Amino acid sequence: MSTSNPNNSPGDSRKKITTLSLRRKKENGQPISMLTAYDYPTALALDQAEIDVILVGDSLGMVVLGYANTLPVTMEDMLHHCKAVARGARFALLVGDMPFMSYQASVAEAVRNAGRFLQEAGMDAVKLEGGRERLEAIRAITSAGIPVMGHLGLTPQSVHQFGGFKPQGRDAAAARRIYEDALLLQEAGCFSLVLESVPAQLAEYISRKLEIPTIGIGAGPGCDGQVLVTHDLLGLFERFTPKFVKKYAALYGEILAAVEDYRQEVEKRTFPAPEHTIEMSVAVWEEFLHEQNQSKG
Numbered sequence: 001m002s003t004s005n006p007n008n009s010p011g012d013s014r015k016k017i018t019t020l021s022l023r024r025k026k027e028n029g030q031p032i033s034m035l036t037a038y039d040y041p042t043a044l045a046l047d048q049a050e051i052d053v054i055l056v057g058d059s060l061g062m063v064v065l066g067y068a069n070t071l072p073v074t075m076e077d078m079l080h081h082c083k084a085v086a087r088g089a090r091f092a093l094l095v096g097d098m099p100f101m102s103y104q105a106s107v108a109e110a111v112r113n114a115g116r117f118l119q120e121a122g123m124d125a126v127k128l129e130g131g132r133e134r135l136e137a138i139r140a141i142t143s144a145g146i147p148v149m150g151h152l153g154l155t156p157q158s159v160h161q162f163g164g165f166k167p168q169g170r171d172a173a174a175a176r177r178i179y180e181d182a183l184l185l186q187e188a189g190c191f192s193l194v195l196e197s198v199p200a201q202l203a204e205y206i207s208r209k210l211e212i213p214t215i216g217i218g219a220g221p222g223c224d225g226q227v228l229v230t231h232d233l234l235g236l237f238e239r240f241t242p243k244f245v246k247k248y249a250a251l252y253g254e255i256l257a258a259v260e261d262y263r264q265e266v267e268k269r270t271f272p273a274p275e276h277t278i279e280m281s282v283a284v285w286e287e288f289l290h291e292q293n294q295s296k297g
């Protein structure tokens with residue numbers, strides 16, 4: 001249920017992506033593409049590029065709001081950005097990321113907050129982090145008719161518990177725990193699962209064992225789909241780039257060069273040029289000056 005977008009023509013034959021479409025893609029062996037967006041123009045571009053899933057991730061906190069991690073992001077931050085994305089995307093499945101402490105304190109709060117993503121912000125589904133400790137919340141949210149995407153492995157909201165942004169599931173016990181959690185999340189009703197920063201063999205094993213699609217980030221090619229943070233893919237966020245990111249563009253450098261050109265042209269008075277300037281006819285201008293002189297006299 002994304003809000004309608006006047007920028008897509010009504011005759012467009014594309015169909016809205018749903019949780020069922022993703023399931024079908026997995027069954028047919030078709031990879032799922034997912035990217036993050038936090039604003040209207042990015043959502044428009046991702047939707048036009050036929051990305052299957054747009055995640056309004058709480059990575060927003062790091063790549064847009066400048067925080068050191070995702071923990072300070074609030075429900076109000078998320079809803080504000082989700083609304084902008086919903087205005088830009090018409091076909092992609094829209095997933096809103098539940099921020100830290102919006103679903104951990106109580107199940108009732110988790111359901112109420114999840115509902116706000118659909119009711120107020122035009123999202124189609126929510127994502128939340130964690131395994132066995134989140135089953136009650138996931139069951140309650142899905143019982144309310146809200147599709148839930150799970151997230152296992154490096155779950156950034158637990159960065160302090162992990163002692164940093166470190167790969168997870170690298171010994172047999174940790175791998176077993178992630179695998180068991182994946183099965184539990186599927187059983188609790190998740191329609192899909194993000195696997196972040198886990199060994200490729202483990203992600204592929206989990207993807208084969210689950211009926212629901214897995215979406216990998218730093219989890220190798222064996223997942224049913226892939227996700228990246230769009231600011232990483234575009235080379236727009238320079239502060240820190242995880243090993244698993246592929247930069248498809250270098251926009252930070254392009255922005256810097258463009259802004260420097262602008263500053264220099266302003267300083268040299270070569271911008272604005274005549275083609276950027278609004279002119280008035282000589283007659284009208286003289287009439288204006290005449291009026292001014294008369295009002296002085």
Ligand code: KIV
Pocket residue numbers: 036055056057058059060097194217227228229
């Ligand atoms: O917040 C986010 O962008 C995410 C993705 C990295 C999966 O959770």
